Amino acid sequence: MSVYTSVGEAELAAWLTRYSIGQLKSLKGIAAGITNTNYFVDTTHGRYVLTLFEVLALDELPYYLELMSHLARHGVACPAPIADSTDSYASLLAGKPACLVTCLTGSEVGAPSSAQCQAVGEMLAAMHEAGNTFPKRMDNPRGPAWWSATAAGLYGEMDASDAASLHEEVAFQERYRFAHLPTGVVHADLFRDNVLLDGERVAGFIDFYYACNDVLLYDVAIALNDWARGEDGNIDDDKARALLAGYQSVRPLTGDERAAWPSMLRAAGLRFWVSRLLDFYRPQAGEMTYTKDPKVFQKVVEEHRARSDFWL
Numbered sequence: 001m002s003v004y005t006s007v008g009e010a011e012l013a014a015w016l017t018r019y020s021i022g023q024l025k026s027l028k029g030i031a032a033g034i035t036n037t038n039y040f041v042d043t044t045h046g047r048y049v050l051t052l053f054e055v056l057a058l059d060e061l062p063y064y065l066e067l068m069s070h071l072a073r074h075g076v077a078c079p080a081p082i083a084d085s086t087d088s089y090a091s092l093l094a095g096k097p098a099c100l101v102t103c104l105t106g107s108e109v110g111a112p113s114s115a116q117c118q119a120v121g122e123m124l125a126a127m128h129e130a131g132n133t134f135p136k137r138m139d140n141p142r143g144p145a146w147w148s149a150t151a152a153g154l155y156g157e158m159d160a161s162d163a164a165s166l167h168e169e170v171a172f173q174e175r176y177r178f179a180h181l182p183t184g185v186v187h188a189d190l191f192r193d194n195v196l197l198d199g200e201r202v203a204g205f206i207d208f209y210y211a212c213n214d215v216l217l218y219d220v221a222i223a224l225n226d227w228a229r230g231e232d233g234n235i236d237d238d239k240a241r242a243l244l245a246g247y248q249s250v251r252p253l254t255g256d257e258r259a260a261w262p263s264m265l266r267a268a269g270l271r272f273w274v275s276r277l278l279d280f281y282r283p284q285a286g287e288m289t290y291t292k293d294p295k296v297f298q299k300v301v302e303e304h305r306a307r308s309d310f311w312l
C-alpha cells in the first residue's frame with residue numbers, strides 16, 4: 001500500500017486549476033511503490049499520474065523533473081512532467097511537494113525475456129545519449145566514498161565471513177579509478193520495478209530519483225545485475241548478452257570501458273549490497289521502506305569475482 005498522504009477530490013480539483021489539463025473526473029490510489037504516494041488522475045483531457053513526494057523536498061525536485069522533461073523531449077520513453085500556470089513542474093498539495101506526469105502504458109515485468117532485456121539496454125543507451133545535452137548536474141550521493149564509509153560502520157555487526165567478503169570488495173574497488181571513462185546522466189536504479197514494458201517495447205523508465213551524473217558504464221552494470229538475474233540469483237548469460245547487445249546497438253562501449261567492465265559489474269553490485277545492508281542494520285524510524293535482502297547482492301558480487309566470461 002503506498003498511499004501515505006490522502007488527497008480528497010475537492011482539494012485536488014482546487015489544485016488542478018493551476019493546470020490546463022481539464023476538469024477532474026476521478027482519482028485512484030496506486031498500490032505499488034514504496035517511497036511516495038501515487039494516484040492515477042483522470043481529467044477531461046486524459047489520464048495522468050500524481051506523485052506526492054514523501055521524502056524529497058520541493059527545492060530538490062527541479063533536477064529530476066527537468067531531467068525527465070528533457071529526456072521525454074528527446075524521445076526517451078519516460079513520463080513527461082506537466083507544467084502549471086507558473087511554468088513549474090511541482091508545488092505543494094496536502095502539505096507535500098507534488099507533480100503530475102503523463103501516464104504510460106505497460107507494466108512491470110518480473111521475469112523478462114532476452115528480447116525485453118535487449119530493449120531495455122537499447123533504451124538505456126538512448127537515455128545516455130539524450131542526457132548529453134542536459135545542463136543541470138547532480139553528484140552521485142551513493143558513490144565510492146559513501147559505500148566505503150557506510151561499510152566501515154557495519155563490519156562490526158556483520159557475520160565475520162560476510163564482513164570479510166565485503167571488506168575485500170571495498171578494498172578491491174578502492175584500487176580502481178573509473179574517472180577516465182565516459183560520464184553523463186545515469187538513472188542509477190534501473191531495476192525491473194523501474195521500467196514499464198508493453199510486450200517487447202519499453203513503455204517507460206520511471207523513478208528517476210537516484211539519477212545523477214556519473215560513469216555511464218556504471219548504469220549498464222546496475223541494469224544488467226538486475227535484469228539478467230534469475231530467480232536462483234544467478235546471472236543468465238543470454239539475458240546479459242541481450243542487454244549488452246541492445247546497449248551497444250546504440251552506443252558501442254569504448255576500449256577503456258570494455259577493460260573496466262568486470263570491475264564495474266562488481267562496483268554496481270557493491271552499491272546495492274551496501275544500501276541493503278544499511279537498510280537492514282539501520283532502518284530509519286518512520287521511513288516507509290521494507291528491507292530487501294542484502295545477500296542477493298553479496299552473491300552477485302562474489303559470482304562476478306569468480307567469473308571469467310563477461311559477455312563482451
Ligand SMILES: Nc1ncnc2c1ncn2[C@@H]1O[C@H](COP(=O)(O)OP(=O)(O)OP(=O)(O)O)[C@@H](O)[C@H]1O
Binds near residue numbers: 002036037049103
Ligand atoms: N508515469 C506513469 N505511468 C503509469 N504508471 C505509473 C507511472 N508512474 C508510476 N506508475 C505506476 O505506479 C507504481 C508506483 O510508482 P513508483 O514505483 O515510482 O513508486 P514510488 O513509491 O514513487 O517509488 P519506489 O517504489 O521505487 O520507491 C509503478 O509501479 C507503476 O505501476
Ligand SMILES: N[C@@H](CCO)C(=O)O
Binds near residue numbers: 189191275276292
Ligand atoms: N533498487 C533498490 C531499491 C531502491 O533504490 C534495491 O533493489 O535495492
